[in-house]
Amino acid sequence: MPLSRRGFLRIVGSREEAFSGALIAARGLEAYYAEQQAPGARSRPVLPPGVEEIRINSNENPLGPGRVALDAILGKFPEANRYPFNSSPADTNLVDAIAAKYKVKPENVVLGAGSQEILKNAVRAFTSPERHLVTAAPTFENCTNTAKKLKHGLKEIKVDANFRLDIQPMIDASPGAGLVFFNNPNNPTATVHGAKTVADFVAKVRSLAPQAVILIDEAYHDYVTDPSYESAIPLALATPNVFVARTFSKA
Incomplete structure (x- = not known):
């Protein structure tokens, strides 16, 4: 019987009480590896001659440029x-x-050296020790790691039982926030929220935290098959303090 990644995670989660978001996050480590290139960091192991590796841990396009x-x-x-x-x-x-x-x-367009530069700079620009970051856990960890390094405020909201962003707790955590990070589709849990849910989320956050910036990361936009999903670009164009991030690294 075919088994999707999401289905596998649900089965494992139902059979093992110790199963945690940390284990899910272990497979979405592109930000981690990028940050390991800092001065003094150890490089990746070199394989022996003639041995090829299959690298699927960073969700890269395996085909390369056309x-x-x-x-x-x-x-x-x-x-x-x-x-x-x-x-x-x-x-x-x-x-x-x-x-x-x-x-x-x-x-309306800002370029970055990968969307990581955009995400990091958003944390630097819009959060502080007094104005926290709201984000999910697990999610793409770039914003979270940057806030921790800067010792800025941080509220991590665990994903729900279906590994989806837990919408209402994220809304509840938004008052006083400087930045709300919304990864849709969410990496690494492979879940997605439809256009209406995203629009309602933005409206409620804007009501509770009108000064907060909402950053919607659509890195996996090109892979979505859920018919309820739509890009939030039109929403960002029509709504103050809403941004959408994309990347060339996946499609």
Whole structure:
């Protein structure tokens, strides 16, 4: 009988009382490994010659760039001696392309070196020891780890019995928050909330914490098959203090 990852987690969770969110989180470690590249950190083990590894712990696209993308990259090597702002295409061309695809204004688009840069900077900008971060547990850990390192306020809300973001407790934790992080679909529990639930969540948080920023991480947007799901980009465009993060690393 076919068994989905979510179904496996539910079976294990029902048979083992000691099963915890920490075990689920152990498979979604891309932020952890990225942070291990800090000065002085140990590098990953090197495999013996001729031995290949299957790396599935970081949810990367295993296929790599397509032929057209590779040709475009190789074609720009003669300009590798130039700074990005002195070569073409420039960052602004990418901003324009993203804006055109999603039918938004270029000023609505901010680029980062991966969505991790956006998430970390959101914590730095919008939280403090007095203005806490609201996030789920387990979820993508970048915001959580940054808040801990900065010793900023932090309220982690455990996912519910079905490994979904526990909406009402997250809303209840929002008064006084500087940032609310909402990972949808949620990594690493592979659960998703529909458009109405997200819109209601945003409205209730805005009512209780009008100064809080709501950051909706849609890194796994391209994999969603749930018909109730919609991107929150239109919601962000229409609502103050709401942002949506995407990444090129998954699709």
